[in-house]
Amino acid sequence: MEEFTTARRAFSSGATFTEVATASRRSFPRFADAAPWRGDRTPAAELACHVLWSATVSPAGFVTRPAVLMSKHWMDKVWSWDHCFNALALAPGAPESAWDQLQVVFDHQTEEGALADSITHAEVLHNFVKPPIRLHLDGERLPGAGR
Known part of the structure; x- marks a missing residue:
């Protein structure tokens, strides 16, 4: 199974379906195992990890980096402010x-410092502009955050 955004040539892979499925099955546990807050006292943590893992998309169009969408359903965008929670x-x-x-x-x-309301592969919307968020790490302002 593959996902693509427009018509293109037929896909050809050197891997079998079973090999691709096995690689995907191994990908999530590696991702979830990196979450240090998972444990016996946090049973929902694995579900939270799955939401983050499954909603991550590769860079495409205006999405310039690997990004976590808030949902792959109707909130299928990178949303200003929500990106901080992720x-x-x-x-x-x-x-x-x-x-x-x-x-x-x-x-x-x-240039005025405003952030887009939302970003997708096909658009950047500034219809509900947010003020920049000032981020600090150990008292230091992060580079590029809130010019």
Whole structure:
């Protein structure tokens, strides 16, 4: 099974369906095992990990980095401010991914400092402009955050 956004040539893979399915089955446990807050006292943590893992999309169009969509249903965008919640969830176990979640919105910050309301592969909307979020890490302002 493959997902694509437009018509293209037929896909040809050197891997069998079973090999691809096995690789996918191994991908989620590796992702979930990186979450240091998982344990016997946090039974819903694995479900939260699955939501983050399954809603992550590759860079395409205006989505400039791997990004977590808020949903693959009707909130299938990167949303200003919500991206911070995803970054906070990912930071302890996947700091590079957390950084991408923060920066994907700042990649589209206007010269006036406003952030887009939402970003998809096909559009950047500024219809409900948010003020920039000032982010701090150990008292330091993060590069590129809130110009």
